[in-house]
Amino acid sequence: MLRVAVVGSGPSGVYTAQSLVQQDRVPGVRVDVLDRLPCPYGLVRYGVAPDHEKIKSLQNSLRTVLEDERIRFLGNVEVGARGLTPARLLELYHAVVYCVGAARDRRLGVPGEDLAGSWSATEFVAWYSAHPDAAGSGFGLGARSAVVIGAGNVAVDVTRMLARGADELRTTDVPQGALAALEHSGIREVQMVARRGPGQARFTTKELRELGTLPGASVWVDPAELALDPSFADPSALPAVNRRNLEVVRGWAAEPDRAARARGRRIGLRFFLRPVEVLGEDGRVAGVRFERTAPDGSGGVRGTGAYEDVEAQLVLRAVGYRGVALPGLPFDETRGTVPHLAGRVVRDGAASPGEYVAGWIKRGPTGVIGTNRPCAKETAASLLADAPDLAARTVAADPVTALRELGHEPVTWPGWIAIERAEAELGRSLGRPPVKIPDWEGLRTAARAGAGS
Incomplete structure (x- = not known):
């Protein structure tokens, strides 16, 4: 028997496990x-x-996949804590696959970035996803206006969540505390700002269009900023998704009066602006200073x-993620991988x-x-090719005991499963569908009610 540990239960980890057991x-x-x-599922649950x-x-x-009898889920186990080092894992398993994602956000690197707000x-x-590590501050949603810096799907997601009404979120699994804060939000305007033009933005068209369908909200775009994009006049050279994005924002730019007359929340899409400073007043965010950019x-x-x-009294930075070094594993600081x-992990120039x-x-x-599927299959193929040598090592008979x-x-x-039952019961008590438990103690207490946990 070849015993393998997969560290991380998000899509990449689950697809890796699937690739390993479904081969012959x-x-x-x-x-x-x-x-x-x-809890399993990684960013599908928490992102x-x-x-x-x-x-x-x-x-x-x-x-x-996780219910396959050849696969066992072991949550609440942190590699790097309580003596569980990568070296110790290799004493428990013939092979270990790290699928730990990229947990740290990229920073802007501008003055004022760490101001309150x-x-x-x-x-x-x-x-709003009820991650047990999340801050419970409410994020200052009593603010009047917010700036979201970034031009990808994460920027679109947080913009939409700020502009969406709480009644529309009541039928989701958003935690009760976040729902209450969003219900009493004072934010009336959200500006999503990109340093380049709409032809280079990385959001997908479906997510972008959603901004224009939110009840009680309207979208405005400055036609002058669109005109700065060389592809605005002739988008034929752009990839298909970028062409569709440009069509969407072009339509919004043609309806400036509708946004100006709106009484609900307003969403502004801004382009060719680069943040150079987060402005403050009495130690809190008061706005953002941008430099106008132009195509080079x-x-x-x-x-x-x-x-x-x-x-702005609230600034959300959505400029990308970065991998975090795991003690005991080599790490490329430049690439964050x-x-x-x-x-195959490389140590000192050779596969480990x-x-x-x-x-x-x-x-x-x-x-x-979906990109994780071929990525996982490649890694699984490498591991299976190495299997004869890996299986020759002696490992722990029962890793759980260790x-x-x-x-x-x-x-x-x-x-x-016990956590799922507890979240369903929490939702019923609130007159809602299942509602996520947002704290470590609540999750662990619920899990202990499950047989075999």
Whole structure:
């Protein structure tokens, strides 16, 4: 029997486990999927916006994999804590695949970035997704106006959540505390700001269009900013998704009067503005100073020396994610990834026997959820090719016993099912569908009610 640990239960981890057990090259593969959280599914549970129920339904297919008798879920197990180092894991398993994602947000690197009221989009998403590590501050939603810096789907998500009414979120699994804060939000205007033009923005058209369908909200775009984009007049050279994006914002720009007359929340899409300073007053965010940019002729932008101050009491930075080094594993600080060869971890220029990576920690924070499938298959193929040498090593007969001896309290699948039952009961008590439990103690208490947890 080949025992493999997969660290991380998001899509990349689950797809890796699936690829390992559904092949016929190496019989007898058994996989333990470890996660720091008591709950599986990674960013599908804690990163997909609560109003995107179709995407969140991917949990059903991930569940099918984790219920395979050859795969065991072990939540509440943190690699790097309580003596569970990468070296110790290799004493428990023949091979270990790290699928730990990219947990840190990229910073703007401008003065005032750490003022009260300036947050990363990662923190905001974690809060409305009920991540147990999330801050419970309410994010100052009594503010009048907000600025979201970024031009990807995360920026679109947080903009939409700020502009969407609480009544529309009541039928989702958003935690009760976040729902109450959003219900009493004073924000009337959200400006999503990009340093380049709409032809280079990275959001997908479906998510972009959603901004124009929110009840009680309207979208405005400055036609003059669109005209700065060389592709505005002739978008034929753009990829299809970028052409569709340009068509959407072009339509909004043609209806400036509708946005001006709107009484509800207003969403502004701004382009060719680069943040140079988060402005403060009495230690809190008061606005953002942007430098006007212009195309440099090579796909990038250059500063023009012209500046604009945008008032805001809340700033959300959505400029990308970055991998975090795991003590005991090599790490490329420049790329934010673990060095590898076809998924095999590289130490001192050579593949490290038994250590592998998949997902964002392998390739960087790129692609969509489906991109993890071929990435996971490549890593699994490398591991299976190495299987004869890996299986020759002696490992622990029962890794769970060893984990408990180290002080870990693994939450197994029945424990997770108990969490689901507790969240369903919480929702019923609030007259809502299942509502996520947002804190560590609540999750662990619920898990203990499950047999075998």
